[in-house]
Amino acid sequence: MRRKRFVSAALATLLALTMTACGGDSSTPTNDEGSGSDAGGTPEYTIKVGHTLQEDTPAHKAWLLFEEQVEANSEGRIAVELYPNSSLGTERVMFEACQMGTLEVAYGTTSVLANFDKNMEVLDLPFLFEDEATARAAITGELGTAAAANLGDIGLINLTYMENGIRHVTNSSHPINTPDDLRDLKIRTMENSIHMSSFTHLGASPTPMAFTELFTALQQGTVDGEENPLFLIQTSRFEEVQDYLSLTGHFYTAGIATINKAFFESLPEDLQTVVTEAADAAREEEYRLCDEQNATALEYLKTEMEVNEISPENRQLFVDATAPVYDEVRTEIGDELVDMALAAQAG
Template structure:
């Protein structure tokens, strides 16, 4: 073998080794996603059908997704804290949970802030949502999109709710959100914050008589087994936020950050459509399981709205005029 052939073979081997080394150093990233909801909820379904296929294909397999649903890692607060420290990549977190980290997120808990879903989407995708997002990097988080659970409604074992008088003395579980608590006090109920993971047992043991959640969660949690009435009060619209660890996201190269952003956008868009479909099914399913579901007339809702309005003025000293005024301006129905 002459020296020129040896040199050629050596060059080929060097190129092969260089390519192998390059492929070996294509770093992979693991995205851990947590939620208190279970694997039949629209969150999980949409992640599996939309988010995962896109992110794995667009990243060329460099991002692998792991799920920790059904409160495997604890409640929402625990998972948000994990995101802050980079132990979890994403959490499906509610503004109520985030209000424990920055009180201004309580503005989304103002009762009857959103008259309907199109208004909510416009405000959250626009100036209101962007302003709230800007508060998160200071606490080591990003929000990559608003999706939803729907409007919150009251269930109880006492009777259908048509008026504030029907709420008098009702022991109702709420989230740890001062706005929610203040609203139920305004209608003479007895609000009691209880962790989601303990709620079913609390209702079963009659520690509380009632709770309030969107229809899909009411069905998924099987509250029909221990609650009789569902009253469609629609007192709070429940957005959910794709809260993302700043530590994890900033560790990604720029091209993969764009992949995650686009996957998140597609996820939120698809989840909103799916949750709307599932809400319609959830009502029918709850009735099939024996729950009595009652609508309220616009006039009956207006009485609740009147009770809630004082909270808007009271909230200014806590949250600041700027965010309250912005919320009111951007949620006015067109």
């Protein structure tokens, strides 16, 4: 596979300065959970984990569990530092930093990681999964393993998959029941070619921008709407600047934690096991929290927004409109992964 790096000297310098300003020195963690040395000594290793989400999201709570288990089970040999809320930059910047080794673990979405490894595109196919259970089984099974098989070529290892979730559309104009309702609406998307192509086929005007800019963009009318999982719509307070929530379920977005390959391989085998087992525990905790928070979020959002479901007949209109995206992905990554995804669709 062709090796890709999205790195520049300026970016490396900027990130180093950002991490220094944020207290990135391994002896001074930024979180409040302790120094990472239960025995009172100096840790042998430090794992910095960066992500863009708020502290009240399932992902951050799961990373707190990862921190707790790694520090306890390594008997203080590893300290973990958590950097939420985009404090180290965007997902793309953090994946780049993870490639360089200036950040040990970057947690983001497979949608953004697809800019580094095209095989990740298969996990973003539109209307691939109708429910989380089917998606989780596929992502943590054969499909997810195959999608991540080439990450080592760009200096990364898939530490674990987590979940961003099934995504739905909000906007300030009207309910979305059919693709025609999306026509000409400016919808913020992630910087992902599959997402942008899908919304283009649906008649919308996809507008990629950083998540940190989104609330203001919605407030000022720079974009008409956005698409995210239910818990993230609530925790981001989008109901304050959006009137309509349509349960389109157009993408399932997996979260992925990459760990720098050289760093991981530098750990003794017993510590590698500590890290991977803690990551697996964090994944299961995040799944549990996502289920709880999505259910709570939907009930809350129904009191703040006009919420509509999509009928099976109308859902098929969305599926048909985005069918050409599957051919586009086949051109990018070949038939094998796409066929594997379609086989996983049935559960």
